[in-house]
Amino acid sequence: MAAVLEIEGLAKTYRSRRRGTRRALDGFDMRVEAGQVHGFLGPNGSGKTTTLRTLLGLIRPNGGRMAILGQEVPAALPTVVGQVGAIVESPQFFPHFSAQDTLSLLAGAGGVPQQRVAEVLELVGLRERAKDRVKTYSLGMKQRLAVASALLKEPKLLILDEPANGLDPGGIREMRTLMSDLAASGMTVVISSHILAEVQLICDSVTIISLGRRVAFGPVAQVLAQHSGGGLRVRLEAVTDLPAAADLLLRSGARVTPQDDHLLVYEVDKPATVTRTLAAANLFVSELAPVTVDLESVFLQLTATAPVPGQHRQVDQSAVVDGTSSSSSDSISGGWGV
Amino acid sequence: MSLFNTELRRLRKRRFVRYLTLGGLLVLAAVAVGMFFTNQKVGPAQIAAAERAADREYQQNLGYMRQEQAACEQAKATGNADVGRFPPDCSSIQPPPREAFQTDWHLPATFEFREEFGSTLIALTAVLGLVAFVGGASFIGAEWSTGGMMNLLLWRPQRIRVLLTKLGALLSALSGLTVVTIGAWTAAFWATGTYRGSTEGMTSGAWQSFGLTGLRGLALVLIAGALGFGLASLGRHTALALGGVLGVMVVGQFGLGVVLGMARVKFVEAWLFPTYLLAWMQKKVTLQNWASCQATYNGECKPATFDITWQNSSILLSVALVLVLGGAIWSMRRRDVT
Ligand SMILES: Nc1ncnc2c1ncn2[C@@H]1O[C@H](COP(=O)(O)OP(=O)(O)O)[C@@H](O)[C@H]1O
Numbered sequence: 001m002a003a004v005l006e007i008e009g010l011a012k013t014y015r016s017r018r019r020g021t022r023r024a025l026d027g028f029d030m031r032v033e034a035g036q037v038h039g040f041l042g043p044n045g046s047g048k049t050t051t052l053r054t055l056l057g058l059i060r061p062n063g064g065r066m067a068i069l070g071q072e073v074p075a076a077l078p079t080v081v082g083q084v085g086a087i088v089e090s091p092q093f094f095p096h097f098s099a100q101d102t103l104s105l106l107a108g109a110g111g112v113p114q115q116r117v118a119e120v121l122e123l124v125g126l127r128e129r130a131k132d133r134v135k136t137y138s139l140g141m142k143q144r145l146a147v148a149s150a151l152l153k154e155p156k157l158l159i160l161d162e163p164a165n166g167l168d169p170g171g172i173r174e175m176r177t178l179m180s181d182l183a184a185s186g187m188t189v190v191i192s193s194h195i196l197a198e199v200q201l202i203c204d205s206v207t208i209i210s211l212g213r214r215v216a217f218g219p220v221a222q223v224l225a226q227h228s229g230g231g232l233r234v235r236l237e238a239v240t241d242l243p244a245a246a247d248l249l250l251r252s253g254a255r256v257t258p259q260d261d262h263l264l265v266y267e268v269d270k271p272a273t274v275t276r277t278l279a280a281a282n283l284f285v286s287e288l289a290p291v292t293v294d295l296e297s298v299f300l301q302l303t304a305t306a307p308v309p310g311q312h313r314q315v316d317q318s319a320v321v322d323g324t325s326s327s328s329s330d331s332i333s334g335g336w337g338v
Numbered sequence: 339m340s341l342f343n344t345e346l347r348r349l350r351k352r353r354f355v356r357y358l359t360l361g362g363l364l365v366l367a368a369v370a371v372g373m374f375f376t377n378q379k380v381g382p383a384q385i386a387a388a389e390r391a392a393d394r395e396y397q398q399n400l401g402y403m404r405q406e407q408a409a410c411e412q413a414k415a416t417g418n419a420d421v422g423r424f425p426p427d428c429s430s431i432q433p434p435p436r437e438a439f440q441t442d443w444h445l446p447a448t449f450e451f452r453e454e455f456g457s458t459l460i461a462l463t464a465v466l467g468l469v470a471f472v473g474g475a476s477f478i479g480a481e482w483s484t485g486g487m488m489n490l491l492l493w494r495p496q497r498i499r500v501l502l503t504k505l506g507a508l509l510s511a512l513s514g515l516t517v518v519t520i521g522a523w524t525a526a527f528w529a530t531g532t533y534r535g536s537t538e539g540m541t542s543g544a545w546q547s548f549g550l551t552g553l554r555g556l557a558l559v560l561i562a563g564a565l566g567f568g569l570a571s572l573g574r575h576t577a578l579a580l581g582g583v584l585g586v587m588v589v590g591q592f593g594l595g596v597v598l599g600m601a602r603v604k605f606v607e608a609w610l611f612p613t614y615l616l617a618w619m620q621k622k623v624t625l626q627n628w629a630s631c632q633a634t635y636n637g638e639c640k641p642a643t644f645d646i647t648w649q650n651s652s653i654l655l656s657v658a659l660v661l662v663l664g665g666a667i668w669s670m671r672r673r674d675v676t
């Protein structure tokens with residue numbers, strides 16, 4: 001499948017006279033396939049917005065390469081930008097214009113037919129308030145307007161930076177439906193977020209970033225499986241057979257954690273090995289299932305941002321991964337696979 | 339073209355720009371109307387009345403002097419306490435000659451189109467120049483500070499082109515406004531001349547001269563607009579452009595004037611910016627240094643003079659324009675948009 005978005009070794013260091021330098025991106029890689037809904041996850045300040053800004057030509061990287069729809073950016077940005085709808089960071093609009101005017105001016109600047117304005121306003125549910133000044137909008141309404149502005153040019157690639165920010169539960173669900181509809185229509189969607197339950201529900205694949213580096217990527221199921229440690233939950237017909245089974249599996253090279261009524265088995269090459277080993281000793285498996293984890297625990301584990309009792313974690317305290325696994329260009333083929 | 343038209347539309351939609359323009363035009367209208375009603379035609383009746391008034395003033399003075407003379411003589415004769423008030427010789431108390439009471443002084447104000455229209459063009463330029471400066475600064479400054487610029491760049495990533503198109507839209511709107519206003523202004527003062535003064539002596543040469551003054555006024559309005567625009571774009575905030583110029587004007591100019599005056603620098607005005615604006619409009623400003631003596635053949639002193647010509651001003655204005663716009667373009671090219 002063709003990559004709609006490719007980023008390799010992206011580096012960005014912010015320099016300011018007052019606060020010195022800050023390395024926001026440190027050899028970051030990312031790849032999004034066509035037609036996916038891709039989650040871009042990371043703790044606050046990990047570099048998500050910086051990545052998106054760089055991709056869209058708003059800031060200048062210090063190194064690395066990027067391509068959108070197969071064309072190198074920022075060089076080809078003027079030609080591809082018509083196919084990329086984006087919102088970056090919290091939505092900002094001129095407060096004294098109405099939503100209608102704001103979108104109409106954008107459509108004018110981008111050469112999009114004006115009737116598209118009414119369509120997107122309808123789509124994001126702002127039809128009735130379109131004539132009100134943006135100043136009078138709630139955060140969620142501004143967010144909807146931002147999504148409308150991104151959809152205005154009927155993009156092939158839609159990039160949304162924290163789109164669920166400020167939305168009510170109904171709004172979040174509508175957004176979710178909208179995203180799946182858009183993806184079904186063939187649009188590729190990249191959503192940066194830290195609301196993980198959300199991402200798990202709608203994303204096909206994810207990239208997890210921490211301190212400016214990629215720490216995990218791939219289809220959601222794969223990332224989850226990788227970080228469940230490939231663990232299996234094994235139940236037997238008779239609970240009394242558990243110690244014997246544990247013994248057998250240990251001797252076959254697996255790592256076993258006995259629980260009250262089942263075993264957690266790690267480091268086996270495939271589930272069939274477990275069945276075969278136990279069956280050979282006349283022990284029969286009544287349940288064999290992969291240990292499931294949710295994206296949130298994977299995220300907390302990978303970025304090392306799980307709360308520790310008695311400590312107040314500071315924003316820049318996240319995982320530092322060793323450079324070899326993610327900062328070089330060969331990491332596309334390594335890691336958790338694409 | 340779509341971007342240019344959109345920017346013109348944006349400029350028209352801006353409430354602040356509308357109010358500012360309206361305010362400027364109201365001030366100009368007030369001046370024009372005021373000039374109409376404070377001037378009147380001078381005919382034989384007005385001249386006769388003025389002569390009568392001058393004569394009356396002479397007679398009053400004459401009467402007063404006679405009274406004083408009588409009092410002086412009486413004081414001398416009686417030797418009373420008032421004697422110190424009078425000169426030693428009472429006959430030296432004489433009224434001024436009749437010619438000293440000029441008829442002109444008692445003529446009502448009358449509008450001599452040929453003599454006075456030129457300076458009203460300077461007033462017009464001052465008002466429109468201020469509108470252009472503040473409007474230009476607000477047009478781009480508010481875009482920057484509200485994130486509108488960032489949104490636009492997501493649609494049109496060619497930054498320099500976006501900046502220059504905005505500037506072009508601003509300047510063409512200013513040109514339109516200035517040309518129309520100068521037209522209306524000329525008509526209004528022509529009417530004032532016709533009904534409340536005279537329009538005599540308007541040869542084609544005189545018209546040409548006014549035409550050139552009008553053109554220089556237009557140029558100054560455009561320069562003011564471009565400078566406001568450039569400063570606000572450099573600072574990415576409206577307030578900064580205005581604050582910057584206020585700082586320069588008030589602290590710089592006033593302070594500089596005081597300091598140079600105390601240092602007894604010759605031709606202090608040559609260091610002050612407004613002098614150059616005036617020179618630009620009048621073609622020449624002649625400064626005089628009263629603390630000097632240029633001997634003349636008849637033994638009088640004349641002050642030394644120093645001419646500031648419109649060519650001097652044009653150099654200053656070009657340098658300011660190049661620095662500010664060049665800086666704005668450079669910063670647009672180099673700086674990150676965050
Ligand atoms: N304009 C800026 N100047 C200096 N540092 C910045 C700027 N923008 C972001 N940063 C820093 O870069 C890091 C990444 O920020 P950002 O990309 O906004 O994070 P995220 O969107 O993932 O929350 C943070 O440490 C932030 O403080």
Ligand SMILES: [Mg+2]
Pocket residue numbers: 048049050089161
């Ligand atoms: Mg962010």
